[in-house]
Amino acid sequence: MISLRPHILSRDPLQLERDFVLHGWEKYRAAQILKWVYRGVLDPMQIPNIPKHLREGLDDTYEFSIPLTVKESESEMDRSTKLALRLRDGRIVECVHLQTPRLHTLCVSSQVGCAMGCTFCATGKMGLLRNLEVWEILAQLLKLRMRAPEDRHVNVVFMGMGEPMVNYDRVLESIRVANDPRTLGLGARHFTISTSGVVPGIRKLAKEAMQVNLAISLNATTDTQRTKLMPVNKRWPIADLMLAARYYTENTQRRLTFEYVLLGGVNDTPGDARRLSKLTRDLPHKINLINWNPTPGAPYHPSKKPQVFRDILMNEGHQVTLRYSQGKDVNAACGQLGADLLAKAGS
Ligand code: SF4
Numbered sequence: 001m002i003s004l005r006p007h008i009l010s011r012d013p014l015q016l017e018r019d020f021v022l023h024g025w026e027k028y029r030a031a032q033i034l035k036w037v038y039r040g041v042l043d044p045m046q047i048p049n050i051p052k053h054l055r056e057g058l059d060d061t062y063e064f065s066i067p068l069t070v071k072e073s074e075s076e077m078d079r080s081t082k083l084a085l086r087l088r089d090g091r092i093v094e095c096v097h098l099q100t101p102r103l104h105t106l107c108v109s110s111q112v113g114c115a116m117g118c119t120f121c122a123t124g125k126m127g128l129l130r131n132l133e134v135w136e137i138l139a140q141l142l143k144l145r146m147r148a149p150e151d152r153h154v155n156v157v158f159m160g161m162g163e164p165m166v167n168y169d170r171v172l173e174s175i176r177v178a179n180d181p182r183t184l185g186l187g188a189r190h191f192t193i194s195t196s197g198v199v200p201g202i203r204k205l206a207k208e209a210m211q212v213n214l215a216i217s218l219n220a221t222t223d224t225q226r227t228k229l230m231p232v233n234k235r236w237p238i239a240d241l242m243l244a245a246r247y248y249t250e251n252t253q254r255r256l257t258f259e260y261v262l263l264g265g266v267n268d269t270p271g272d273a274r275r276l277s278k279l280t281r282d283l284p285h286k287i288n289l290i291n292w293n294p295t296p297g298a299p300y301h302p303s304k305k306p307q308v309f310r311d312i313l314m315n316e317g318h319q320v321t322l323r324y325s326q327g328k329d330v331n332a333a334c335g336q337l338g339a340d341l342l343a344k345a346g347s
Contacts, residue, residue, distance in 0.1 A: 111162025
């Protein structure tokens with residue numbers, strides 16, 4: 001049965017203080033409780049150093065349980081782990097913990113499924129089931145953060161399931177809350193929102209006071225090619241997208257990232273590399289190349305010559321990373337989230 005009580009993670013620190021005043025509880029207790037909740041104490045009866053009446057009051061007022069991890073898949077190739085979480089309505093969402101000796105990357109989802117229909121992505125095949133609530137995004141962060149020791153750098157990327165710009169307000173609100181020292185205290189500069197090219201979202205982000213990073217998933221250099229790979233291009237073609245990218249860099253003074261998934265024989269020719277160079281060279285940016293990770297039923301294969309593509313861009317002065325995708329063996333790499341769910345559904 002779905003609980004009607006608000007979830008404790010749905011209250012930001014100020015809202016929780018206001019709630020406490022209304023209930024006649026000591027206001028300063030709100031921060032104390034959030035500190036424990038965001039350390040993973042998700043049973044009010046287990047929160048230390050608070051009076052019994054407050055424990056009982058919290059238990060009656062808020063829902064504390066977060067989505068259950070129904071499957072945890074750890075890569076044998078690297079130390080990345082994919083978590084499949086069951087939401088209150090029974091739907092499943094996936095998120096990933098990636099790690100290197102110096103860095104933890106928490107890859108979170110903003111939607112269940114995705115409406116954008118990128119042809120190289122498993123999530124796109126699911127269609128959009130629904131947007132995630134703020135607390136459901138925070139619950140993913142909480143789960144993943146608990147896996148990351150405090151001594152290492154933590155980055156958060158909205159590169160899981162869904163198009164974050166379509167769930168803009170909730171995504172931004174989750175970053176605001178996670179940024180607060182009374183919750184997870186993750187610096188806004190460590191967050192990256194990745195978009196398939198939703199132009200109004202890019203323009204809106206350019207005006208935000210928060211210093212969040214932007215990644216644009218470009219993947220093609222002509223409109224014909226990009227529309228075939230990413231239907232979003234029909235609505236906002238490359239010229240509009242690049243104008244929005246310029247608007248973002250001029251308003252924020254921040255460098256952006258262009259993501260480019262290399263599909264063998266489709267978008268990985270020297271001509272593609274040169275067009276990509278020309279499109280991006282006037283903007284402060286870096287380019288992340290990702291060799292395509294196979295997803296079931298998709299008519300593509302990885303590029304056989306990713307280094308050649310990278311070298312052309314490097315020789316033209318771009319900062320380029322040819323990214324090794326972690327978690328391929330457990331369908332946790334870029335574009336693979338949702339693949340297990342599709343396989344289970346028999347698609
Ligand atoms: S690549 Fe991103 S925007 Fe495109 S279908 Fe997949 S999840 Fe959606």
